[in-house]
């Protein structure tokens with residue numbers, strides 16, 4: 001299963017690989033996120049869009065496949081590389097990703113990776129790089145046939161947690177989606193069919209417009225500059241829908257930035273008060289809404305210390321989380337998150353959910369959402385809340401509210417999308433959402 005990059009010419013290709021090498025190291029060795037690390041690499045900005053896309057594909061392929069890459073490299077070494085040779089290991093990962101998973105000619109994958117060694121001060125190891133990569137070219141088919149790709153590329157703690165929660169077959173289907181570049185998903189303000197035709201997009205049963213992976217720079221697509229649509233994963237578009245018809249209603253959008261769901265609510269005719277503690281992210285929300293010619297009032301505040309002007313009739317709380325449901329789009333997360341992040345996020349979510357429940361008016365609806373696959377951040381939060389308050393009750397999600405996606409509704413009636421849902425059409429992010437109603441008295 002190789003991917004065909006739009007391969008740049010030789011000198012641009014070398015610059016793309018150099019940028020990818022730096023990108024990989026910032027993420028895997030310094031713990032930076034894919035987006036932050038990318039923004040901090042000046043040579044990446046200087047590349048042409050096609051070459052930048054190649055650098056990104058190299059980087060995300062290493063992140064998606066690092067378990068298989070390390071195993072394949074280890075098979076070609078007599079003994080493991082010493083810790084201080086981690087730059088050699090990362091160069092090998094970069095070269096092996098091209099040999100094993102990208103449709104790059106073998107001579108370019110090997111030659112260009114070896115050539116990079118001098119520039120990154122591991123010149124004396126060129127012989128080793130050359131020997132390992134050439135052996136990978138020769139033994140590619142046999143090595144790949146002998147690897148359990150889904151399991152090898154999934155951190156052990158996540159694999160175990162998903163097997164426990166969803167069963168091994170589903171854990172494997174989830175992990176399989178993480179190996180693919182994801183499609184581009186779009187939410188439109190209006191005229192869905194017309195935009196689908198113009199963008200040559202498929203319309204998913206949930207209403208999202210879907211373009212194939214590698215659709216290029218979104219800012220160059222028709223309608224972006226005119227603010228006709230915004231990028232939003234199909235699953236991310238579902239929680240706000242659980243508030244029903246919001247036209248003319250006042251909605252409290254908690255943890256709102258950068259505003260994907262605020263845009264959805266405003267486009268559906270709601271009057272939105274968007275609250276987030278990050279001023280910088282709220283500024284981004286403002287810019288996003290401006291482009292879309294949509295409006296929302298904003299408040300920069302920590303929810304645990306803030307009270308709304310009056311109790312709210314409808315609340316969406318899209319809480320911060322480990323984001324383990326978004327590994328298709330953010331493969332760095334698999335490499336950066338640790339098991340201990342789950343309980344620490346769960347503690348934050350518990351306080352935010354308790355605060356949101358307090359803001360709700362009698363008769364009102366609260367939707368709690370996270371893009372995590374871990375139950376401790378999803379259904380277990382709701383269980384804790386319902387144990388401590390008897391004025392709240394679940395209102396089960398109905399399949400017709402989410403485009404007939406009945407496999408994404410739990411026995412308790414919550415929304416639980418998995419990356420393998422709509423798998424044959426490119427999958428979707430893993431979102432959890434629960435709808436709660438506050439009794440009148």
Ligand SMILES: C[S@@+](CC[C@H](N)C(=O)[O-])C[C@H]1O[C@@H](n2cnc3c(N)ncnc32)[C@H](O)[C@@H]1O
Nearest residue numbers: 255256257258259260261276277278302303318
């Ligand atoms: C998952 S993101 C929200 C995404 C957003 N709803 C959207 O659809 O684009 C979580 C947000 O929660 C905010 N946040 C985290 N802790 C918070 C707190 N104590 N009070 C308010 N906002 C908080 C973060 O700044 C972040 O923007």
